[in-house]
Amino acid sequence: MGADVRDLVFVPNATTGVNSVLRSLTFSLEDEILTTNHEYNACRNALDFIASRTGARVVVAKVPFPIDSPEQVVAAVIERVSPKTRLVLLDHVTSQTGLIFPIQELAKELQQRGVDTLVDGAHAPGMISLDLREIGVTYYAGNCHKWLCAPKGAAFLYVRRDKQSEIRPLTISHGTNSPRTDKTRFQLEFDWTGTDDPTAYMCVPEAIAFMGSLLPGGWTEWRQQNHQLVLQGRRLLCEALEVQPPCPEEMIGSMAVVPMPTTLENRDFMSIHDELFDKFGIQVQVMPWQEKPRLLVRISAQIYNTFEQYEYLAKVLKGLCC
Ligand SMILES: Cc1ncc(COP(=O)(O)O)c(C=O)c1O
Structure with a gap:
């Protein structure tokens, strides 16, 4: 620190x-x-x-x-x-x-x-x-x-x-x-x-010691890998949902928010969260925002996550929108 x-x-x-x-x-x-x-x-x-x-x-x-x-x-x-x-x-x-x-x-x-x-x-x-x-x-x-x-x-x-x-x-x-x-x-x-x-x-x-030992480059490589993965996930989701990224890449660490399409805006955020979890086995944050875009999905990338998981999320969210 x-x-x-x-x-x-x-x-x-x-x-x-x-x-x-x-x-x-x-x-x-x-x-x-x-x-x-x-x-x-x-x-x-x-x-x-x-x-x-x-x-x-x-x-x-x-x-x-x-x-x-x-x-x-x-x-x-x-x-x-x-x-x-x-x-x-x-x-x-x-x-x-x-x-x-x-x-x-x-x-x-x-x-x-x-x-x-x-x-x-x-x-x-x-x-x-x-x-x-x-x-x-x-x-x-x-x-x-x-x-x-x-x-x-x-x-x-x-x-x-x-x-x-x-x-x-x-x-x-x-x-x-x-x-x-x-x-x-x-x-x-x-x-x-x-x-x-x-x-x-x-x-x-x-x-700190364990997480730092998982990759040859230690914490620096690990943080970099998570950052790159969340950016890939964000790109994929933005394309799939046909929305614009809401902030520049430099303002992101290993968590990224993607606006949900307006077709989902009137749905209660918890019902979307629960449907993703109960029906599809996906644990992801879905949150309301004060103004447009009204509904946000927040993905995270940790060392145990894979690109395929974001592909799965993108496919499921696309299905919910249409
Ligand atoms: C910005 C921010 N502050 C505080 C907290 C609360 O953390 P804790 O419950 O560990 O106090 C969170 C949790 O996600 C957070 O994102």
């Missing part, structure tokens, strides 16, 4: 990491917290909860979708920064639209304006290369149980050194007054949040 070990703590999932930061900070009636219309629902709920308690205002930057370039993300976010903006919550890889947001550029622009950045990187570790020192964000929560293939319940929270005294776990336990001096207070508090099973955390080094 490119971070000093003293700046990272384990948390059970990215949602907990994001909540820990939001619930530790103090906001007032004067403050604005900025996010985007691509934000993951759970973290948006956390933001709304904090706002309702503190009187802070949630401001939503509208990032276009379909989108032509990463610069459009930066422009949309920066346009909504005001002198009242205290914090910006951004996804690194968006859940609904599968876009890689240009976090480094955003963090730089925001820092210049004196605004802190909280990044929800639930999908980033393992999917894209990550150097927390280089990207320069204030807070970053990432999952190890997604693309790193660690067991569920393994995630981390990064907090920049100068902010660590402010950020507390959701559960206050022994760490608060532990006499230990071999770790920082930040580590002591997050390391023990009551009796729990740390197995998932302890598997993370093994997951």
Whole structure:
């Protein structure tokens, strides 16, 4: 992750990491917290909860979708920064639209304006290369149980050194007054949040080593292979469904969204998901979107996926449309 070990703590999932930061900070009636219309629902709920308690205002930057370039993300976010903006919550890889947001550029622009950045990187570790020192964000929560293939319940929270005294776990336990001096207070508090099973955390080094050993080129080759496979899958689906790719290839890691044809727009997204699973044995995300295109299918490419699986999906989806 490119971070000093003293700046990272384990948390059970990215949602907990994001909540820990939001619930530790103090906001007032004067403050604005900025996010985007691509934000993951759970973290948006956390933001709304904090706002309702503190009187802070949630401001939503509208990032276009379909989108032509990463610069459009930066422009949309920066346009909504005001002198009242205290914090910006951004996804690194968006859940609904599968876009890689240009976090480094955003963090730089925001820092210049004196605004802190909280990044929800639930999908980033393992999917894209990550150097927390280089990207320069204030807070970053990432999952190890997604693309790193660690067991569920393994995630981390990064907090920049100068902010660590402010950020507390959701559960206050022994760490608060532990006499230990071999770790920082930040580590002591997050390391023990009551009796729990740390197995998932302890598997993370093994997951990193195992996944890195599967291809001769290690993680770099593996990420590249997944990226190429998802692009092939996306091309195939776009051709089969006769739709345009909604973003440039450079904004994709190993997840890509393809708009569903308008003939399917009036169908409930869950009924399509369930039909694909129950009738055809396909597990794929089908999601509504706020505007046209109203319905999206999100494919992923992991080391165990094959091109034939996307061919099968394309054939089945084409059958559903006609
Ligand atoms: C952007 C984003 N944030 C947060 C999450 C939630 O992850 P978790 O349930 O592990 O906290 C997800 C899950 O898909 C996600 O895509």
